[in-house]
Structures are given as C-alpha cells and as structure tokens.
Amino acid sequence: MGQNSSQGAKMTPPVRVIVVGAGCRGEIYSKFASVHPDRMKVVGVADPRKFARTKLQQQHKITDENTFDDWHSIVEREKFADAVLICTPDRLHKEPAVAFAKKGYHILLEKPMATTAEDCTAIVEACTQSGVMLSVGHVLRYDPTIHKIKELVDSGVIGDVMHIQHLEPVGFYHFAHSFVRGNWRNEAESSFVLLAKSCHDIDLIHNWAGARRCVKVSSFGSVSHFQKDCKPKGAADRCLDCSVEKHCPYSARKIYLDRVKQGHTGWPVSVICPNSLPDIESVTEALRTGPYGRCVYECDNDVCTNQVVNIEFEGGLTAAFSMVAFTEEVCKRKTTIYGSKGELSYDGHEVRVFDFLTQRSTKHKPHSNTPWLFGMSGHGGADYHLMDAFISAVASNDPSLIRSGPVETLLSHLLVFEAERSRLEGRVVHCGDVSGRDDTEKHVDMKMTSS
Numbered sequence: 001m002g003q004n005s006s007q008g009a010k011m012t013p014p015v016r017v018i019v020v021g022a023g024c025r026g027e028i029y030s031k032f033a034s035v036h037p038d039r040m041k042v043v044g045v046a047d048p049r050k051f052a053r054t055k056l057q058q059q060h061k062i063t064d065e066n067t068f069d070d071w072h073s074i075v076e077r078e079k080f081a082d083a084v085l086i087c088t089p090d091r092l093h094k095e096p097a098v099a100f101a102k103k104g105y106h107i108l109l110e111k112p113m114a115t116t117a118e119d120c121t122a123i124v125e126a127c128t129q130s131g132v133m134l135s136v137g138h139v140l141r142y143d144p145t146i147h148k149i150k151e152l153v154d155s156g157v158i159g160d161v162m163h164i165q166h167l168e169p170v171g172f173y174h175f176a177h178s179f180v181r182g183n184w185r186n187e188a189e190s191s192f193v194l195l196a197k198s199c200h201d202i203d204l205i206h207n208w209a210g211a212r213r214c215v216k217v218s219s220f221g222s223v224s225h226f227q228k229d230c231k232p233k234g235a236a237d238r239c240l241d242c243s244v245e246k247h248c249p250y251s252a253r254k255i256y257l258d259r260v261k262q263g264h265t266g267w268p269v270s271v272i273c274p275n276s277l278p279d280i281e282s283v284t285e286a287l288r289t290g291p292y293g294r295c296v297y298e299c300d301n302d303v304c305t306n307q308v309v310n311i312e313f314e315g316g317l318t319a320a321f322s323m324v325a326f327t328e329e330v331c332k333r334k335t336t337i338y339g340s341k342g343e344l345s346y347d348g349h350e351v352r353v354f355d356f357l358t359q360r361s362t363k364h365k366p367h368s369n370t371p372w373l374f375g376m377s378g379h380g381g382a383d384y385h386l387m388d389a390f391i392s393a394v395a396s397n398d399p400s401l402i403r404s405g406p407v408e409t410l411l412s413h414l415l416v417f418e419a420e421r422s423r424l425e426g427r428v429v430h431c432g433d434v435s436g437r438d439d440t441e442k443h444v445d446m447k448m449t450s451s
C-alpha cells in the first residue's frame with residue numbers, strides 16, 4: 001500500500017480537508033499535510049475549544065473565514081473541501097457524519113462510528129446514498145505487521161482457520177487515564193468499553209474470520225478494583241493531597257507530574273491541560289482542580305475493567321477475546337490463530353508461523369516506513385498508513401484503497417453491540433434471532449444475517 005497510490009496521487013492537486021474536532025486525533029491526522037503538502041491541505045477547522053482550533057489554524061495557515069467553533073456552521077456553507085476528518089467525541093459522530101455525507105464530503109470518521117447500532121447504520125446509509133467514501137478510524141487494519149497477519153491467513157499457510165485467540169492489554173496507567181479518570185470512563189458520556197476501545201479488536205477478529213457469518217456470541221465483564229470499597233485506608237480524594245500516594249501505582253503524581261518533570265509532555269500529559277500547553281505549573285493546576293487529579297477509587301467510572309467475548313462463526317470457527325486493564329503492556333495486542341495446517345502467533349511485535357508438516361517456523365516483521373512525525377504518537381505508524389490510504393482513495397476516486405470501509409466496519413460494529421447485549425442480558429445471543437425486537441433492531445439483525 002502507499003507506493004502506487006502515492007504515485008497516482010502526485011498527478012492531482014492536494015486533497016482539501018476540513019478537521020472537525022481539533023483534539024488529539026484531529027491533530028495527529030492533520031500531520032499528514034505537514035508530511036505530504038503535495039497530497040493534502042487542511043483548509044478548515046471546527047472546534048469549540050479556542051486553544052485547540054487556534055493551534056491547528058496556525059499549524060496549517062487556515063484562514064479566519066474557514067475557522068469555526070462548531071461543525072454546524074460548515075455544513076451551512078457551500079462545500080469548500082473534498083473531505084472531512086470527523087474527530088469529535090464518541091457521542092458526536094452520527095450527526096456530523098450524516099450532515100457532511102449529505103453535503104457530498106468524503107469522510108474519515110473516528111471509531112466508534114456511533115454509539116448505537118441504528119446510528120451506525122444511518123451513517124452508512126447516508127454515505128451510500130450520497131455516493132461519498134467513508135473510512136472509519138480502525139487504524140490497526142493499517143498497521144503493517146497486523147496487516148501481514150491477514151495476508152498470511154488469506155494465503156492459506158495455516159490452512160483453514162479453526163480458532164482465534166486475541167488479547168487486548170490496555171495498560172494499567174492507560175486504563176486509569178482514559179477509562180477511570182478520563183473521557184471514556186462513563187458510558188452515558190461516551191460509550192461502553194467494548195465499543196470505545198475494543199471495537200478495533202472485534203473488527204480484527206471479524207476480518208480474520210473472512211466471509212464467515214457470526215452465529216452466536218457471549219460476553220462477561222464488570223468493573224473491578226476502581227471502586228470506592230477498594231480505596232486504601234487513609235487515601236485522600238485527590239492525589240496531590242494524599243498521604244499514601246507513594247504506595248499507589250495509579251497516583252496522578254506519578255502518571256503526569258513526574259513525567260512532565262522529566263520533560264515528557266506527550267500523551268497522556270498532553271491531554272490533561274485542555275486550554276494550554278503542559279508544563280509543571282499547568283499540570284499541577286490540572287491535578288488540583290481537574291478530573292485527572294482524582295483518586296482512582298473516587299471517580300464516576302462505570303465501564304468494564306475486564307471483559308471476555310466468545311464468538312462462533314459459520315463452519316465452527318471459534319474466537320475468544322479478552323480485554324484487560326491490569327497489564328504492563330500498553331495496547332500491544334497478542335494473537336494466536338490456529339489453523340488446520342499451522343499456527344500463527346503475534347506477540348505485539350512480530351508474526352511467527354509454525355507449519356505442522358515441516359515443523360518449521362518462519363518470522364515476519366514488515367517495514368513500517370512511517371515518517372518520524374507519526375512514528376512517535378500514531379499507533380506505531382498505523383495512523384499514517386490510514387491517512388495515506390484515505391487521501392489516496394479520495395485523490396484517485398478509488399474506495400478499494402480503504403481497508404476500513406462502510407460495509408465491513410458496520411458489520412463488526414454490529415457484532416460489538418450484540419456482544420454487549422449478551423453481557424447485559426446474561427445470555428448467549430444468536431445473531432439473526434429477531435424475535436421480540438423492535439423494527440430498528442430487526443433491520444440491523446437482518447444485515448448481520450445477510451453478510
């Protein structure tokens with residue numbers, strides 16, 4: 001990917017994009033214009049946070065006329081770009097996605113597509129009806145090593161796939177940052193964790209299973225440890241006031257203040273000062289008054305800390321997925337795919353294939369070729385490759401370059417909703433079982449059944 005598409009793109013003027021939501025994700029994706037000014041130009045931005053939109057405006061020399069505090073103002077104007085990058089919070093995806101599709105903009109939409117199955121379906125329908133391209137921020141599809149897994153499975157080197165085992169280790173401090181203190185801690189404000197975090201993983205499992213339809217799914221999970229009754233004796237409500245903080249691995253002082261004192265101002269420190277650059281003063285103030293200084297045992301978090309999902313696909317292929325908060329590794333997935341002729345394993349770094357016949361193994365670690373600007377913060381280069389594919393697709397009007405397109409992404413999102421239904425209802429969900437459902441749910445189920 002990349003080389004042919006990039007060569008094709010050189011013949012065309014830069015793709016003009018508007019960034020909706022100039023937070024972490026909007027800023028990272030925009031870097032593509034700095035790396036490839038001949039291929040992409042950021043011509044507009046919308047964000048209610050002045051600090052965020054001004055930063056992006058200055059970085060990309062966006063005119064005042066094209067700088068907005070809300071996305072609605074953009075759709076009220078004549079179309080002035082080719083594509084839009086929608087990087088707003090989870091609950092603010094559906095409305096802008098449908099509105100921009102109707103205006104004829106190609107769309108890069110952050111995951112999750114939306115927080116309900118009906119809204120995900122509505123987005124895909126709007127894009128299909130308007131004939132615009134949709135790429136969803138399933139960045140792992142574009143990670144060169146993870147993509148190699150798909151190529152190897154499809155090549156048949158391990159024969160027929162029998163079982164997929166996949167682990168998502170979130171990382172103890174990452175979980176505390178994002179899912180206990182941060183933006184994704186509370187389902188009513190964002191979404192449940194299987195959607196907010198693990199939609200990437202269910203999407204990969206769905207992708208590795210190929211064209212096989214999901215037949216049954218079950219899931220268990222709950223919030224553990226990060227609750228009031230686990231609060232250590234003598235702990236304060238804020239880490240800066242806490243006398244037992246030095247014994248706590250989740251201490252905000254350790255996660256943020258010690259890092260900034262050592263000169264680390266990237267994620268997660270960069271996130272906690274929404275209206276200024278992070279330094280010792282602004283980080284201290286954020287920990288004194290903001291959500292990230294709270295004791296992890298005194299937050300309003302309600303999303304699962306550990307969750308398992310079991311899936312049966314057509315033909316007897318089974319999959320077992322685990323998401324765990326309490327890990328050393330941060331998001332370095334581990335996967336084993338068991339086939340009739342061999343076993344493929346991925347340790348988060350490289351892929352190894354063991355052949356049952358020859359009893360030999362081969363190792364695969366593709367080169368990433370990621371520009372340094374993306375390498376540090378962009379999911380190990382995957383963000384860059386997602387942008388490369390999306391911009392090439394728009395430049396050459398070729399949706400086949402997008403790996404995270406509407407149909408397959410919708411199906412994997414629907415599987416996430418079915419898994420969560422299983423967890424909440426405490427039963428195995430038969431995909432396609434439409435009894436006792438309302439019309440929208442039946443519509444969604446029919447889509448799963450006919451995949």
Ligand SMILES: NC(=O)c1ccc[n+]([C@@H]2O[C@H](COP(=O)([O-])OP(=O)(O)OC[C@H]3O[C@@H](n4cnc5c(N)ncnc54)[C@H](O)[C@@H]3O)[C@@H](O)[C@H]2O)c1
Nearest residue numbers: 021022023024025046047049070071087088089090110137
């Ligand atoms: N693909 C991935 O791996 C990945 C990783 C992290 C986050 N995400 C997703 O990306 C999205 C953004 O996450 P983030 O970390 O950048 O969050 P963020 O809070 O840093 O950025 C979101 C931005 O949207 C802005 N916004 C709010 N209302 C708006 C409006 N009406 N118009 C325009 N902008 C508005 C906010 O002010 C904020 O700056 C979320 O849906 C998140 O789940 C995806």
